[in-house]
Amino acid sequence: MLTSSHVFFPFLHSGRTVRDCLILTLVGLNDCEFKKFKDKLNKFHVRKGLDNFPKELLQSANVQKLTNLLLKCYKEDYAVQVTAAVLEAACLKPHAEKLLALSRIKHFVEMHQEELIRQVCGMDVILFRLLGWILKADEYRNIMAEESDAGKMKMLLKLVPNWTTRKKDHLYQELVQTNGPLIAALKGK
DSSP states (O other): OOOGGGOOOOOGGGTOOHHHHHHHHHTTSOHHHHHHHHHHHHHOOOOTTOOOOOHHHHHHOOHHHHHHHHHHHHHHHHHHHHHHHHHHHTTOHHHHHHHHHHTOOOOHHHHTHHHHHHHOOOHHHHHHHHBTTTBOHHHHHHHHTSSSHHHHHHHHHHHGGGSOHHHHHHHHHHHHHHHHHHHHHHHTO
16 A cells, blocks of 8 residues: 655756656556546545546546646645546556656655754744745744754754655745755756
């Protein structure tokens, strides 16, 4: 059985998005496999609070439309997990493995945690810019209680695994704006 611990989410650094990974996997299915995938997806037990797609909607969906539905309803993180699990349940395990292999690229901020902790400066500005949309007030206060930029970055990065790719992208953009030369150097590695 595939679990969320198997999945890492991609970022622009790789040039591949979650949408790209889903599309690359689903276009690799032949017509019969794609129909089988949609049938299983309709019956798949999704997380509490989420619904399955109506059968009529799935029957007419092409790869692009289905990918849009998965991302809209299940968001990036869960869309990959559901797609891989449904592929496996439909006896299409090689395609599930392909999806997981494509999506195993860690986000830039996850790949460079140690360097970011050691070298990022201006954390007060970064944290203030993240307050509200990314950070809750209590998270912001807890991180700001740290004395050094390294301590603040370390605490911030502990939150990152639970974020969506979009939130990680936002942090990345703040790092580019505040620590551009460092980010450029890390991208060059």
